[in-house]
Amino acid sequence: MTRTARQVQLISRPEREVTAAHFRVIEVELPELRNGQVLVRNLFTSVDPALRLQLRPQAPGGYFRAFPLNAALDGIMSVGEVLVSRAAGFGVGDVVSHGWGWRDLAVVSAGAVSVGGVGTLARLDTSLGPPEMFLGPLGNMGLTAYVGLVRAAELRDGDVVWVSAAAGAVGSIAAQVAKLRGHRVIGSAGSAAKVEYLLDELRLDAAFDYHDGPVLELLQSAAPDGIDVYFDNVGGDHLQAALATLRRSGRVAMCGAISEYELVGPQPGPTNLFQAVANDLTLRGFRASTNLDLLGESARLLGGWLAGGRLRYRQTIVDGLERAPEALVAMLAGETVGKTLVRIGRVEAHRPVRGV
Amino acid sequence: MTRTARQVQLISRPEREVTAAHFRVIEVELPELRNGQVLVRNLFTSVDPALRLQLRPQAPGGYFRAFPLNAALDGIMSVGEVLVSRAAGFGVGDVVSHGWGWRDLAVVSAGAVSVGGVGTLARLDTSLGPPEMFLGPLGNMGLTAYVGLVRAAELRDGDVVWVSAAAGAVGSIAAQVAKLRGHRVIGSAGSAAKVEYLLDELRLDAAFDYHDGPVLELLQSAAPDGIDVYFDNVGGDHLQAALATLRRSGRVAMCGAISEYELVGPQPGPTNLFQAVANDLTLRGFRASTNLDLLGESARLLGGWLAGGRLRYRQTIVDGLERAPEALVAMLAGETVGKTLVRIGRVEAHRPVRGV
Numbered sequence: 001m002t003r004t005a006r007q008v009q010l011i012s013r014p015e016r017e018v019t020a021a022h023f024r025v026i027e028v029e030l031p032e033l034r035n036g037q038v039l040v041r042n043l044f045t046s047v048d049p050a051l052r053l054q055l056r057p058q059a060p061g062g063y064f065r066a067f068p069l070n071a072a073l074d075g076i077m078s079v080g081e082v083l084v085s086r087a088a089g090f091g092v093g094d095v096v097s098h099g100w101g102w103r104d105l106a107v108v109s110a111g112a113v114s115v116g117g118v119g120t121l122a123r124l125d126t127s128l129g130p131p132e133m134f135l136g137p138l139g140n141m142g143l144t145a146y147v148g149l150v151r152a153a154e155l156r157d158g159d160v161v162w163v164s165a166a167a168g169a170v171g172s173i174a175a176q177v178a179k180l181r182g183h184r185v186i187g188s189a190g191s192a193a194k195v196e197y198l199l200d201e202l203r204l205d206a207a208f209d210y211h212d213g214p215v216l217e218l219l220q221s222a223a224p225d226g227i228d229v230y231f232d233n234v235g236g237d238h239l240q241a242a243l244a245t246l247r248r249s250g251r252v253a254m255c256g257a258i259s260e261y262e263l264v265g266p267q268p269g270p271t272n273l274f275q276a277v278a279n280d281l282t283l284r285g286f287r288a289s290t291n292l293d294l295l296g297e298s299a300r301l302l303g304g305w306l307a308g309g310r311l312r313y314r315q316t317i318v319d320g321l322e323r324a325p326e327a328l329v330a331m332l333a334g335e336t337v338g339k340t341l342v343r344i345g346r347v348e349a350h351r352p353v354r355g356v
Numbered sequence: 357m358t359r360t361a362r363q364v365q366l367i368s369r370p371e372r373e374v375t376a377a378h379f380r381v382i383e384v385e386l387p388e389l390r391n392g393q394v395l396v397r398n399l400f401t402s403v404d405p406a407l408r409l410q411l412r413p414q415a416p417g418g419y420f421r422a423f424p425l426n427a428a429l430d431g432i433m434s435v436g437e438v439l440v441s442r443a444a445g446f447g448v449g450d451v452v453s454h455g456w457g458w459r460d461l462a463v464v465s466a467g468a469v470s471v472g473g474v475g476t477l478a479r480l481d482t483s484l485g486p487p488e489m490f491l492g493p494l495g496n497m498g499l500t501a502y503v504g505l506v507r508a509a510e511l512r513d514g515d516v517v518w519v520s521a522a523a524g525a526v527g528s529i530a531a532q533v534a535k536l537r538g539h540r541v542i543g544s545a546g547s548a549a550k551v552e553y554l555l556d557e558l559r560l561d562a563a564f565d566y567h568d569g570p571v572l573e574l575l576q577s578a579a580p581d582g583i584d585v586y587f588d589n590v591g592g593d594h595l596q597a598a599l600a601t602l603r604r605s606g607r608v609a610m611c612g613a614i615s616e617y618e619l620v621g622p623q624p625g626p627t628n629l630f631q632a633v634a635n636d637l638t639l640r641g642f643r644a645s646t647n648l649d650l651l652g653e654s655a656r657l658l659g660g661w662l663a664g665g666r667l668r669y670r671q672t673i674v675d676g677l678e679r680a681p682e683a684l685v686a687m688l689a690g691e692t693v694g695k696t697l698v699r700i701g702r703v704e705a706h707r708p709v710r711g712v
Binding site for chain 1: 591595604605610611612613623624625626627628629630631632633634635636637638639640641642643646
């Protein structure tokens with residue numbers, strides 16, 4: 001028998017600003033399940049800044065791949081429940097994560113790495129938290145914050161840490177992890193309300209709204225003695241300000257550059273990169289997907305802090321697959337708070353599926 | 357009694373190109389020697405690309421300091437012999453290195469770090485090589501090449517290595533060390549003669565003259581499968597090409613950016629720095645002076661290869677202190693070969709000094 005699924009497809013490439021009109025939601029026929037595959041009903045799917053890069057005709061790097069036109073967007077993290085399994089180790093009702101999001105039903109091959117390499121099909125230990133948390137602190141997102149601090153920035157005792165986009169999904173985790181490890185942490189964000197959140201809820205030592213002046217000046221009044229670590233989610237003038245403010249042997253964890261994702265053509269680089277030579281600085285790019293060996297460690301640590309109420313976590317949940325493009329647009333415009341997710345379905349584990 | 361010395365002073369700051377007219381050689385009176393000081397007759401003094409930065413009104417970084425006008429240039433490596441010693445551990449006739457070059461006689465305090473931090477007064481083991489070699493492979497210069505490869509770039513088995521300015525002082529050592537450790541090494545330089553030198557004398561695997569086309573194209577034909585390490589002496593379009601060519605987990609040892617030293621104002625950064633995020637790249641700035649713990653290791657290793665004839669080393673020696681500015685101009689114009697030195701005097705150890 002054939003089964004149909006709804007999926008989001010890219011139908012044209014944005015020149016600059018993304019709008020919902022660049023996408024369509026259509027119904028497609030799913031192929032028959034082969035051995036080694038499962039059919040997953042997606043519950044939540046992720047809406048990440050880096051998706052913006054994959055809307056370009058050519059995504060930067062050898063790794064991010066451009067989404068093809070008029071096809072499903074492969075390589076977006078999703079959690080769901082297994083409806084049918086023809087793969088050893090996966091049973092009906094299992095809650096899993098995988099890289100075939102932005103659709104309601106997905107045929108997933110066990111062990112296959114999705115385009116973009118965000119991760120293979122994995123069964124989730126739902127005793128650690130509800131499914132959507134695996135798209136957040138318990139999954140690659142939490143891992144991104146954790147790896148950025150401990151591996152890319154090699155966080156050391158006494159480091160003063162600046163996190164940009166600190167009210168965002170990854171940034172808020174990174175800032176809190178640094179605080180929980182005893183560091184002085186400065187956060188920056190794009191609105192007064194977000195700054196208030198950073199100071200009042202996340203209890204950062206200092207915070208600023210980057211609209212309030214040149215970033216360099218704002219940073220230097222928040223960190224008059226300089227910083228040792230910059231967790232970069234923004235790029236552009238933020239990175240430039242960090243290079244001018246980092247002390248000897250400082251480190252930049254290069255997580256992303258959201259300020260540049262909507263720009264067309266080459267992005268102007270920092271004009272003061274020579275600071276790296278002058279001050280023995282290290283800039284290190286990284287992605288969670290190449291540091292999956294730390295996922296267990298990260299999930300246990302963050303899961304424990306979450307359960308103990310020591311880690312705050314906010315998410316913006318948009319209901320309905322068809323609203324995924326709208327959620328992306330809102331997130332890129334800075335209108336969402338914390339992690340942005342689309343809810344596609346609700347958990348209905350163990351309900352028998354007709355026609356299987 | 358008073359003693360006079362000749363020294364080079366900066367008398368005006370170059371807007372763009374450096375000329376000898378920006379300097380003067382004048383005679384000054386030396387202060388009386390105090391306890392803990394030695395009087396050194398300089399034999400050779402160093403002419404380095406980074407001096408260019410110190411001619412600016414404000415040198416970049418927290419570390420390089422601008423040379424003051426109408427004063428001696430402090431912080432330039434020199435080797436000489438001790439004429440008079442009032443410092444424990446230093447005797448008349450000792451050959452020493454220190455940071456008070458570009459003058460014929462220097463009063464040096466034992467243990468004092470010169471402006472620029474290039475190193476304290478140190479007695480040299482002349483059994484390892486002649487004095488001028490301590491301004492080259494046996495000194496900070498060799499250390500720069502060594503540290504750049506092993507510490508900044510964390511050289512790993514099988515890495516394909518690109519060295520820019522590979523016919524220059526540091527570059528030629530770095531390229532050879534990588535070759536001697538069994539790597540595939542690509543060198544670039546600024547003339548056909550230099551490329552010939554890289555291929556015929558240094559036996560690199562590939563080499564190109566960066567004038568022969570866009571650097572990216574030249575690099576990618578020399579390294580069609582990409583590179584893992586870029587030893588950057590140049591910055592600018594070279595760094596940009598490296599970022600586009602580095603494979604996953606690639607590393608950039610940021611040693612200097614000679615292409616930018618004569619530019620006025622902020623230097624355009626690479627427009628593709630996002631590659632670092634996409635491909636897990638690390639860019640690490642470094643200087644020899646913050647890695648002095650490896651100096652012994654580096655000198656022994658390079659000294660052994662030099663003595664065994666396995667390491668080629670070229671230098672351009674300009675005779676006479678008064679020609680130091682001219683040597684700097686020639687070096688910045690790419691007209692010198694290998695390490696550029698100024699010879700100020702010849703070894704006359706143990707000759708008694710009158711008037712002491």
